[in-house]
Amino acid sequence: MTATDDCLFCRIVRQEIPATIMWEDEHALAFRDIEPRSPVHILVIPKRHFASLNDAADAMLLGRMLLAAREIAEGEGIAQSGYRVVINTGANAGQSVAHLHVHLMGGRTMTWPPG
Numbered sequence: 149m150t151a152t153d154d155c156l157f158c159r160i161v162r163q164e165i166p167a168t169i170m171w172e173d174e175h176a177l178a179f180r181d182i183e184p185r186s187p188v189h190i191l192v193i194p195k196r197h198f199a200s201l202n203d204a205a206d207a208m209l210l211g212r213m214l215l216a217a218r219e220i221a222e223g224e225g226i227a228q229s230g231y232r233v234v235i236n237t238g239a240n241a242g243q244s245v246a247h248l249h250v251h252l253m254g255g256r257t258m259t260w261p262p263g
Contacts, residue, residue: 152197157247161195171220176213178220187255188224192216198248201237217252226254
């Protein structure tokens with residue numbers, strides 16, 4: 149998939165919109181969520197545009213995104229206390245931006261089910 153001109157996250161990748169970048173490599177980047185739901189709330193996104201997990205088939209990229217979440221959790225000091233990694237896929241799951249993204253959340257006790 150290619151980047152779209154109006155995709156919010158593609159615009160962040162192109163540095164057209166400011167974001168607090170926490171981690172980056174050649175395939176993905178991570179930045180702080182502007183509406184955090186926990187003390188640590190960071191989004192990990194692929195630099196290539198995929199509307200959702202349903203559109204992604206690159207196992208190495210998906211794995212790298214999860215490993216990035218783990219690495220960031222360690223850097224944020226939440227790896228030992230615990231953290232949550234979430235991928236919302238589709239409107240009914242709460243996906244609000246049509247660009248695949250992983251939520252890394254922690255810094256507080258999480259409840260289950262998430263709602």
